[in-house]
Amino acid sequence: MKAITVETYGGPEVLQLRADVPIPTVNPGHVLVKVAYAGINFMDIHTRQGKYAASVTYPVRLPCTLGMEGAGEVVAVGAAVAGLAPGDRVAWCIAWGSYAEYASVPAARVAKIPDAIPFDLAAASIFQGSTAHYLVEDVAQLRPGNCCLVHAASGSIGQLLVQMANSRGAKVFATGSSAAKCAVAVQRGAAFAIPYDNGRFADRILEATHGDGVDVVFDSLGKATLRDSFRACRTRGLVVNYGNVSGSLADLDPIELGEGGSLFLTRPRLADYMADGPTVQRRADAVFSALLDGALNIDIEGRYSLEDVQTVHARIEAREQIGKAVVCIGGAR
Ligand SMILES: NC(=O)c1ccc[n+]([C@@H]2O[C@H](COP(=O)([O-])OP(=O)(O)OC[C@H]3O[C@@H](n4cnc5c(N)ncnc54)[C@H](OP(=O)(O)O)[C@@H]3O)[C@@H](O)[C@H]2O)c1
Known part of the structure; x- marks a missing residue:
């Protein structure tokens, strides 16, 4: 499958688009997702630069497939997974490997998407929406x-x-x-x-x-x-x-x-504020329903291809990006 991999830490030039990456195998507690859209975010930049090289909270190590937020359709479920089935429309974050055609995602990090939310909006909102939600609701309790x-x-x-x-x-x-x-x-x-x-x-x-x-x-x-x-x-x-x-x-x-x-x-770190599946779904539901009722707006600035990811990373680092960039991989709803 096509995927963007990182073998050494560094600038946008270390992002490698490869066509020969094996489709991940499905671990017992994971689901295999056909990725429709992946989001690009600053944490991807930090990860690529090596800022999480020794992190315990976010143990992503090289070599890896980059990208940690996305949306798509479940195509296979691990033996220990309950409540998710092939065909489910899902979004996830804090699980690495979303800059790819398929991603293996821990079931506890996956949220179901309402029919009225398209894949691109789900991919654009799951990570930063869940983050803003826990910061405002749980940390600051405004x-x-x-x-x-x-x-x-x-x-x-x-x-x-x-x-x-x-x-x-x-x-x-x-x-x-x-x-x-x-x-x-x-x-x-x-x-x-x-x-x-x-x-x-x-x-x-x-x-x-x-x-x-x-x-x-x-x-x-x-x-x-x-x-x-x-x-x-x-x-x-x-x-x-x-x-x-x-x-x-x-x-x-x-x-x-x-x-x-x-x-x-x-x-604070999001991982410590969405420690289980119900919390992941609760935050996602709050974000999706606010998007649907108009209380929340997200501008998707562009829908890019895997070939464009280096350019978008460079723009984010140059502080030129306003609005959310998503990568169209499988596309569709
Ligand atoms: N703690 C958590 O749970 C959690 C979860 C998700 C993300 N994060 C972190 O939150 C931060 C923001 O994430 P985001 O997704 O909102 O990023 P973003 O969309 O790329 O926005 C980052 C903003 O930072 C400002 N900025 C200031 N100095 C910058 C610099 N040297 N280079 C680039 N931008 C600079 C820019 O606005 P101005 O130009 O107006 O200053 C830019 O719009 C990142 O550090 C990310 O890792 C934390």
Whole structure:
């Protein structure tokens, strides 16, 4: 089968499109899926760069077939799998191998897709939708009257966080690296969106909150913004550092959280918030139903082929991507 494999860590050039990859065998607890669409996301970039080379939470090792979110049709089920059958339309994430014609996926990571959700939208929403859902619902537990700051709010998770926080009645402030990206955040429902301005976003947030700061900061940048995110947060507020696209703040002293106003800091991971099949399905259902009733919108920026994946990876790293890119593999509904 065709698949994109990685044998050494590095830039987009290490992605290899091969036509001779064996179709995976179906382990007892897995299902074999004919992949219709795979999503492309920043975690694929981190994986390709080697950031998970020693990860315990995400033990993806080389050589591997890249891609960890997708949607398609079940074509075979393992001997130990109950509740899934050939012909089922499913989506999944945090299981590697979706940049391929077939993927073997642990049954516990698979969600069924309602008929009204096409495969491309399911592939575009399952990973980042589930992530935004656990961040807003379980980690931050936003309530009406809360206010929060979403960094990189035109990014895939950023746009979903803005919309889900709004749906829970929170006021949302946002950041973005360009006027066009800030405009996307406002279009998604942010009260205002501002540039990072070398950390001076924190001063603007303090002004807007009468010196108090926000209840929650969602920070996916890490090193470039985290200390100023502390400044933008209220006393005993919560800073959710869910990504490190600018690198990791390696020299953090816990005393800084005390000086910042007895702050809470968490570095959560989706795998720990969807530990079983029912949770995976519950989050997927919440995302799919919000898409169907119009509470949530995802722009699929482009439907690419496996040949285009290198280019899309390069664009994401160059910070040029706005909207979700999916790879059309088997296609159709
Ligand atoms: N903790 C979890 O459970 C979890 C789950 C899924 C993903 N993640 C992580 O969340 C982060 C965001 O994921 P995503 O899928 O939303 O990514 P995305 O759609 O590619 O958005 C990333 C955004 O980061 C900003 N950015 C800042 N510095 C950047 C840089 N040096 N290079 C590229 N972009 C940069 C860009 O917005 P501006 O240009 O406006 O700054 C960009 O839109 C990633 O680190 C990903 O691994 C975490």
